[in-house]
Amino acid sequence: MESSEPAWSVSETDVMRAVAEIVRDGREAVLATVVDVEGNAYRRPGAKMLVTPDGSGVGSITAGCLEDEVVELARRVLEDGESRIETYDLMEDDDVWGLGVGCNGIIDVLLEPLDDGFRPVVDAFEDGDDVASLTVLESDHDDVSRFDRGYYDPTDGVVSTDDGFEWLEKSDVDVVDELVERGRGGTIPVSADDRSIELFVDGIAAPPELVVLGTGHDVAPIVELAAKNDFRVRVIGFRGADAVADRFPDAAAVSSTSPSTLREAHDFDENTYVVVMTHNFLDDRLAIDELLRTPVPYVGLMGPRERFEEMLEEFADEDRSFDDGELDRRVYTPVGLDLGGGSPYQIAHSIVAELLAVHNDRTPRHLSEREGPIHRRISSITDD
Amino acid sequence: MESSEPAWSVSETDVMRAVAEIVRDGREAVLATVVDVEGNAYRRPGAKMLVTPDGSGVGSITAGCLEDEVVELARRVLEDGESRIETYDLMEDDDVWGLGVGCNGIIDVLLEPLDDGFRPVVDAFEDGDDVASLTVLESDHDDVSRFDRGYYDPTDGVVSTDDGFEWLEKSDVDVVDELVERGRGGTIPVSADDRSIELFVDGIAAPPELVVLGTGHDVAPIVELAAKNDFRVRVIGFRGADAVADRFPDAAAVSSTSPSTLREAHDFDENTYVVVMTHNFLDDRLAIDELLRTPVPYVGLMGPRERFEEMLEEFADEDRSFDDGELDRRVYTPVGLDLGGGSPYQIAHSIVAELLAVHNDRTPRHLSEREGPIHRRISSITDD
Known part of the structure; x- marks a missing residue:
């Protein structure tokens, strides 16, 4: 796989449009999604990058710090057809990565081979409907496997899946619903039979x-x-x-x-x-x-x-x-x-x-004004 | 001249860049500039549209109401090589033109054949300097003719012209200077030997x-x-x-x-x-x-x-x-x-x-908020 310059500066809609095209045509590709972020990062959980077999990418998961490595990793995902999660710790070397923006924080990226299973997401996107993609990231439960997937349709409140998901309770679904409505991604802990499951909820709100x-x-x-x-x-x-x-x-x-x-x-x-x-x-x-x-x-x-x-x-x-x-x-x-x-x-x-x-329900003003005047001296730096 | 769809949605910089290219290449074209506006209009004095002999245009002088007519008129300006001012009264037929935005108001448009005389403007634009283009719109004075032109360079405060302009006094130049600094266009009355002259000042501030x-x-x-x-x-x-x-x-x-x-x-x-x-x-x-x-x-x-x-x-x-x-x-x-x-x-x-x-020295907020709450009933409508 050759690594060409990814199409980075594209809208979220463009990424989803590219995903829809791949799924519709039945072509191969890997979808990389930010599933967790610690510290300050440029993109939020749910940020996506599509990588095609020629090594080109559409979308961004950081400010350009990880995209090349993700393209490389996507090759392996394509080869063995297995989803994987990669953790990138950009905190370690501040001299290289700087502090606090973009190339910083600990970022978990989920890489999945795109296949027809993504069709519910694509259909919802094309119909202008909200949807959530659900992926098991961790599981202690014998009947629940990592990378089991499901979809949540907020119009009827139903989770559809080939992977069971009967362990998902009403209160969990309410959290999923909330994330979808806000168009946010997040990892939620679910317990089933006293076992713990980590579920990544990729809430994809229909574009306004x-x-x-x-x-x-x-x-x-x-x-x-x-x-x-x-x-x-x-x-x-x-x-x-x-x-x-x-x-x-x-x-x-x-x-x-x-x-x-x-x-x-x-x-x-x-x-x-x-x-x-x-x-x-x-x-x-x-x-x-x-x-x-x-x-x-x-x-x-x-x-x-x-x-x-x-x-x-x-x-x-x-x-x-x-x-x-x-x-x-x-x-x-x-x-x-x-x-x-x-x-x-x-x-x-x-x-x-x-x-x-x-x-986005914001009062338009300078972000710097929202944070108040700049302090000349501060005694402690917030760590988060 | 065939009238093709003008390149309307371009930045101001793109219009100046197109003007610079025409002047540098010594090609023919007509520059249309809004010199006066009464009532509410979409564009301000100084808004420009470049029309080339093939009838294509770059830039906008209204929200699309006059551009076709200006292209047509530009043909005549090219033919006889004479500048002209055209007054468009869009107030007359409210049913067609609507009230108060874009296709409204009385708009005076100056059309000039572009020639090497525009070089001072082009040079200033390319060097990132401020400049004003000065054009006589009306004159009672025997020695001052309509469409006489000059240029003002704010760095040395000097007006350069082949057309005299010795009637321009220090106090007039101060007004010109003010307009340039604000990047505004405007028509100012000048009196010389008890005769009155109307001078259009096209203040072209260097882009930030x-x-x-x-x-x-x-x-x-x-x-x-x-x-x-x-x-x-x-x-x-x-x-x-x-x-x-x-x-x-x-x-x-x-x-x-x-x-x-x-x-x-x-x-x-x-x-x-x-x-x-x-x-x-x-x-x-x-x-x-x-x-x-x-x-x-x-x-x-x-x-x-x-x-x-x-x-x-x-x-x-x-x-x-x-x-x-x-x-x-x-x-x-x-x-x-x-x-x-x-x-x-x-x-x-x-x-x-x-x-x-x-x-632009603005407090970022909703324009509607700047104007205050919407009044349910108002007794009189401001006419301007």
Whole structure:
């Protein structure tokens, strides 16, 4: 296996897309997943890298410190067809690895040969559903083997597996469910018949969806940057959007409808973020009216605040009412974070930054500010 | 002239780069520049679009409403070689154009045939210097003609022109200087011999520079997103960066040095933003020591706060002192805005969002929050 430069700077969606392709085509590959991290690491548990037999990789599990070694190890996994866990201790040699970021910490990486057993994950990804992949990492139990696998579907709360898993209790499944909802990976201890089992739960939340209403030129940079940040983007125009579909190569779908049939044209759910930018006052107003009848958490409206206030006057004339505080909670206008800058990419950057902050439930501010002022002298260094 | 789809979603830097290429090659093209805007518009005065004889365009002057018409008009400018100003009134038909965003307002567009006279702008752009292009839009003065041009170089405060411009007084030049510093365009009234002249000042600030210290895989998405947002990006590694230069296709330069020779290797000035991410504790610490001896306004340090606090302990041991408040003012660690999300692109997005906010002197928050809560009923709509 030759080791070529991995495609490192890709979105999470790109990694899953590559996994789906391999599984669908029945080709060979190895999936490396971070299952545990001690100390500060660049990536979290659940971070994935796909390695194909030609030694190329898609995705990242560290800031570039381990990828070459993992590619090498993947060769052995391909050869003997056996999953394995490798522990990389990057704490030992601080002079080489530095302290506290990326090339640091103790990282456990699970390497598994990709096979048709991954299909439930691939199906969920392609259908835009949440899913968890469950892998036994350690077991004292005679009937439970290392690398036994199962899948959890949060829509029906059912674990499907060929490997039993009847030792998994309701309370364990609740923890799994919680991890999936947060899109997190983690290793949980499970006890069965007084034996202990360590189960890695890879909670893979469906990517959030961004619907952009509008097909102007200013839409394209938003689609591009949102897709890089793992939003599944759909562009909806109100007349002839199909004609300009090639403007949005990063969109998962481009379609046309009218404002009044918006809710039939698409399932606007709790995981759907919407940016309204048709550049037409009436279309925008009708769209917002419809959107606020759906459970979407975010409606970003391009344009100055006064424009929305004029819409509100018209809503009032029509006796269209809104729940208390709902407008302040769900409508973001002017859209975006206050980053300054007026170029198309800068405007798009500020909008996607706002989408990330709302989706991740963050108050947008400097991370350094969150941590408070820098202390000149400190008596002890936190070890973790 | 056939009208093909313009390259709309490009950075400002890409537009200037295309202009530079045309001027250097002595080819024909037309530069369209927004010189005045009434009402709410997507782009500001100074926004540019380059139109080549094949009818293709680079850049945007609106959200896509006028670009086709400007391409058409550019054909006539090419034919007769005469500059012209066109006024587009998009206020008239609200049903078609909507209210208040993008396709709205009254927009004056200056169209000029690009020729060697633009060389001062191109030279300044390529040297990373500020410059202003001055164009007479209206004149009652017998000796001053419409479309007379000059250039202002803020480093020596001198206006250079073939068209006289001796009517420009010191107080006018001060206004020009102010516009350049802020990178803004604007039309200023000038009076000479009791006659009035309208002068469009296109203040073109040199793009801010981002220096990334480090050459890990995590650097690439930062370079890519910063370049799209008009930072001129330089990657500096401490050992053998040249070997990985092809990882950073969007970087203006990639080079190697050592921490101790950092200040000789590059001119770190007030317009230089630095992200330190070598993943090596010692290298990062030495680099920060050096950087805080330069006037750079921003040093972003990858990694947790504790890592920087350990550096501070070592600085204290070495009796390296810092000005009061300087660390809180210039050092951003953990680097980036608090947007959540842990993929390489999401981390890069949060860092570039922070760069934009600091460069544009903004407090990062929702634009909607800046405007305050949404009012349910308002008695009057602001007209502007």
